[in-house]
Amino acid sequence: MADYEFDFDLLAELTETSGVPGYEDRVREVVRREFESSVDEIRTDAMGNVVGTIAGDGDYSVAVAAHMDEIGFMVRHVTDEGFVQLDALGGWDPRVLKAQRVRIHTEDGDVPGVIGSPPPHTLSEEQKEATPKVEDVHVDVGLSGDDAKEAVTVGDVVTMDQTTREMGDVVTGKALDDRVCLFAMLQAAERIEDPEVTVHFAATVQEEVGLRGAKALGVDIDPNLAIALDVTVANDVPGFEAGDHVTELGEGTAIKLKDGSVITTPKVHRRLRSVAEEADIPHQSEILPAGGTDTAGFQNTHGAKPVGALSVPTRYLHTVTESAHVEDVDATIDLLTAFVESETGDHDYAY
Structure with a gap:
């Protein structure tokens, strides 16, 4: 296992905790606890965004944003036979859903379930070739029709039932998108003391269904500069050419x-690179x-804003086995901390 400096238990708690769009x-509650x-100052808006603010000197402010929501489902129907049908919340690849365990979150508690997958030797050729x-x-x-309808209601939300594990040099599990970046933001907030500028650490909602929480916050906190944190594609696996990797784990x-959705402000991403080079990150x-x-949610919601973004390279995005290298997580925390601590409000990000 690679060496790392972060709190794995907190990362595991964040990834394993449920929170689909609109139901975060x-x-x-974990975010609010960590911000304490x-x-x-901690405040929550009408959409459910949480903002933890460290006050600086002067009027210049920086927003750092990572989204809380994960892709999931909402119950759309319970059949007479007791099977639950779903509506997607966020972008799923249906191919990865077969034979997965889920949790249905009801007002009376969580109901476990499995997504059915008929044995392959009972399928016709047409069924095998059908696009899921x-x-x-x-x-x-596992209930009769009547009991299932008693336990599960249309509108209940559903998340995958998965644990987060250390595997070689990576952490793997569900909802690293974007809990690993939410974690990085919380860790940076712990490290930063007495910044020269005011920093709004924003845990946003409903990113997976259209960047909705960030757009609202762009108006409400109206920062001078915004830095978003999210995972990104790492297709450094068999079957992809090097030019299609986007990023690589461990780099x-x-x-x-x-x-x-966005072209980041050149002067912002150049300063991010400069800070990384100076700190050997x-x-x-x-x-x-x-x-x-x-990032796009902040760029032009309430007038034009300079924006930048840091991403944690992640394999197998939007599945239950998302995987990120521990050293990349450390590097994200380190660069975010160094960038914010060195922000004075005097940097010129204008074109």
Whole structure:
């Protein structure tokens, strides 16, 4: 196992805690608890975004954002036979859902279930070749039709049932998108003391369904500069050419140049690189061809803002086995801390 400096138990708690878009309650309580010892003020808005603020001298402010929500589902129907049908919350690849354990979160507690997968030798050739769809997924809760309808209600939310593990040099589990970056933000907040500028650490909601929480915060806190944290693709696995890797595990935190929603401000990503070089923090550049992040939610929501982003390279995104290198997590925490601590409000990010 590679050496690392962070609190693995907290990372595991964050990743294993449930919180789909619009229902981030449980993970929000963890965030508020962690902010208690590190920030001057904590507030939650009507959407559920949590902002922990460390006050600086002067009027200049920096927003650091990582989203709390994970991809999941909402119950859309319970059949007479007792099977639960789902509606996706966020972008799922239905191919990865077969034979997975889930938890259905009801008002009376969690109900365990499994996503059914018929044995392959009973399938016709047509069934084997069919393209899977989320709407075709069914959850078996092990109950009769009447009992299932008593236990599960339309509108209940569903998350994958998975634990977070150390595996060689990586951590692997569900919801590293974006709990590993939420974790990095919380760790940086613990380290930063007496910054020259005011820092708003924002744990945002509903990123997976359209960057909705960040757009609201862009208006509410109206920062002078915004830095978003999210995972990014690491296709450094068999079947991909080197030019399609986007990032590689173990090569450091990724400084975003663009994704499908944003082109980061050149002077911001250049200063991120400069800080990394001066502090000898491992880093790489990220050009993500598709997908969006909270970076875009802050860029032009309430007037134009300079924005930058750090990403944790992650394999197998939007599955239950997302995997990130521990040294890349450390590098992300280190660079975020160094960048914020060195922000004076005097840097010119204008074109």
